[in-house]
Amino acid sequence: MQSEEIRQRFLSFFEKRGHTIVPSASVVPENDSSVLFTTAGMQQFKPYYLGKKEAMADFGSKNTASIQKSVRTFDIEEVGDERHLTFFEMLGNFSFGGYWKEEAIKYAHEFMTKEMGLEIDYVTVFEGEDRVPEDKESENIWKSIDPNLTVKKFGRADNFWGPTGEEGPCGPTTEIYVKSIEIWNIVFNEYYQNKDKTLRPLETKGIDTGMGLERLVMVVQKVPTVFDTDLFSGLMQLTAKSPLDDKKKRILADHSRAISFIISDGIRPDNKGREYILRRLLRRILAQFDMEFIRLSIDAVIAKYGKTHKELKGDLILEIIDQEREQYIAALNLGMRELNKLESINSQTAFHLYSSYGLPLDVIKDKFPDLDMQAFEKEFSKHQEVSKLGMEQKFKGGLLGTSEMEVKYHTTTHLLHEALRQVLGKEVFQKGSNITPERLRFDFSFVRKMTEEEKRAVEELVNAKIKEALPVSYEDIPLEEAKKKGAIGLFEEKYGDKVRVYKVGDFSLEFCGGPHVENTATLGKFKIAKEEAVSTGTRRIKAVLE
Ligand code: SER
Numbered sequence: 001m002q003s004e005e006i007r008q009r010f011l012s013f014f015e016k017r018g019h020t021i022v023p024s025a026s027v028v029p030e031n032d033s034s035v036l037f038t039t040a041g042m043q044q045f046k047p048y049y050l051g052k053k054e055a056m057a058d059f060g061s062k063n064t065a066s067i068q069k070s071v072r073t074f075d076i077e078e079v080g081d082e083r084h085l086t087f088f089e090m091l092g093n094f095s096f097g098g099y100w101k102e103e104a105i106k107y108a109h110e111f112m113t114k115e116m117g118l119e120i121d122y123v124t125v126f127e128g129e130d131r132v133p134e135d136k137e138s139e140n141i142w143k144s145i146d147p148n149l150t151v152k153k154f155g156r157a158d159n160f161w162g163p164t165g166e167e168g169p170c171g172p173t174t175e176i177y178v179k180s181i182e183i184w185n186i187v188f189n190e191y192y193q194n195k196d197k198t199l200r201p202l203e204t205k206g207i208d209t210g211m212g213l214e215r216l217v218m219v220v221q222k223v224p225t226v227f228d229t230d231l232f233s234g235l236m237q238l239t240a241k242s243p244l245d246d247k248k249k250r251i252l253a254d255h256s257r258a259i260s261f262i263i264s265d266g267i268r269p270d271n272k273g274r275e276y277i278l279r280r281l282l283r284r285i286l287a288q289f290d291m292e293f294i295r296l297s298i299d300a301v302i303a304k305y306g307k308t309h310k311e312l313k314g315d316l317i318l319e320i321i322d323q324e325r326e327q328y329i330a331a332l333n334l335g336m337r338e339l340n341k342l343e344s345i346n347s348q349t350a351f352h353l354y355s356s357y358g359l360p361l362d363v364i365k366d367k368f369p370d371l372d373m374q375a376f377e378k379e380f381s382k383h384q385e386v387s388k389l390g391m392e393q394k395f396k397g398g399l400l401g402t403s404e405m406e407v408k409y410h411t412t413t414h415l416l417h418e419a420l421r422q423v424l425g426k427e428v429f430q431k432g433s434n435i436t437p438e439r440l441r442f443d444f445s446f447v448r449k450m451t452e453e454e455k456r457a458v459e460e461l462v463n464a465k466i467k468e469a470l471p472v473s474y475e476d477i478p479l480e481e482a483k484k485k486g487a488i489g490l491f492e493e494k495y496g497d498k499v500r501v502y503k504v505g506d507f508s509l510e511f512c513g514g515p516h517v518e519n520t521a522t523l524g525k526f527k528i529a530k531e532e533a534v535s536t537g538t539r540r541i542k543a544v545l546e
Pocket residue numbers: 039040041042092161185186187208209210211
């Protein structure tokens with residue numbers, strides 16, 4: 001079954017069952033500052049759950065269905081593997097004070113098994129926690145439909161959704177798995193989460209479901225990855241015969257779609273917010289592919305999506321890409337020329353090269369290995385103060401090197417590392433780390449899933465240290481001395497050499513080259529977004545600063 005047919009079948013299935021079909025909203029959320037991009041189908045419907053708008057008045061029904069264009073850049077560094085995408089479409093059915101759990105589950109079951117002919121592997125329901133009770137009702141409904149179905153129970157991390165951003169509608173979920181892959185998330189929106197994390201009952205409780213179109217097509221077409229579905233066939237054919245590795249081919253395919261939709265919804269590359277995300281996506285492919293290839297990829301996107309998405313304008317997309325390419329090359333050239341002229345460097349000049357031309361810090365350090373990093377970081381912080389005062393820029397700093405957010409995440413990683421050791425025990429040590437402007441990722445040795453209490457304890461400890469406004473400083477000392485002082489972290493085993501250790505107040509001492517913020521007070525609020533296994537004995541945390 002082709003993706004076009006799957007789209008059609010989804011919409012008509014719900015239309016026949018009393019849902020009004022609503023077109024996708026823009027990837028840029030309207031009147032919603034909680035997120036940079038539309039990340040879920042429910043986003044355009046938030047006012048209907050909050051009692052601010054009436055579904056009956058606007059749609060002639062309490063129920064709607066849509067296929068929503070969505071952008072999630074949280075996992076941007078992971079794009080290139082078999083399943084991560086920055087742009088995807090979400091099939092969803094919604095109810096605002098209309099039907100509740102029984103209908104929602106029955107519709108989902110019927111659509112999956114009858115319309116799509118898929119076999120459900122298992123489903124999950126919410127196991128209960130604090131003030132939110134176990135979802136026995138959903139379990140019973142699933143069992144009444146199919147007594148042999150496996151129903152697994154999980155806590156907040158897996159079976160509770162929302163809010164997007166700091167506050168908003170949220171609730172327990174039930175999820176459908178096919179071939180061990182999560183396919184459909186059915187959210188029972190019944191709470192509003194306030195900024196202080198407390199819950200109150202929602203004005204209009206209702207249903208919010210989301211099913212990634214790409215994943216559904218993948219299981220229906222029985223192909224191993226989303227990139228093997230017909231949604232990507234034109235894009236992947238372009239590079240099929242080239243010697244590029246799979247990761248690069250997928251990055252080009254994914255980013256070409258994301259860029260096309262983001263530009264067509266009115267965003268232009270720039271240095272902050274969603275404009276900066278677009279610039280990152282653009283520069284990532286511009287750095288790796290020549291323009292001819294990029295042009296063919298955009299053509300392939302238009303060939304696939306032009307009919308279903310009239311807003312896509314190939315010429316405009318290519319024009320913006322061309323402009324960005326020129327700016328990118330010009331900035332790099334200018335920066336390199338400035339750098340080549342210099343015989344010595346001070347921290348202000350280094351910072352200027354870094355922030356104005358986007359020259360990576362590594363390139364600067366290659367020429368001037370003795371660059372005073374502590375002075376450089378002072379410049380960085382000064383710059384942060386200025387930007388806090390007036391410009392409200394979310395992502396400033398180097399475009400290619402380390403941005404202000406990445407520096408913040410770097411310091412936060414040190415706090416997290418020590419907090420994990422204090423909460424889980426001294427057997428925890430770092431196995432890897434990866435930072436983007438959107439989040440930190442930290443891999444560490446630990447044998448089991450963390451409990452909700454442990455995660456909360458780690459969050460609280462990190463946030464307490466941020467509130468304490470601890471100063472960050474470093475010293476270069478012999479390795480043996482650093483070890484004696486109890487420094488943690490990854491380091492190269494070179495005895496006799498001096499190593500750099502960073503101190504965050506008296507809380508953390510860790511081997512590291514920097515850069516870091518000057519004081520933890522600038523970090524914001526720390527939150528663990530995900531905790532999962534990487535391999536036996538190694539866990540991974542993804543966390544964000546809000
Ligand atoms: N809002 C939920 C999600 O994004 C279901 O649509 O998964």
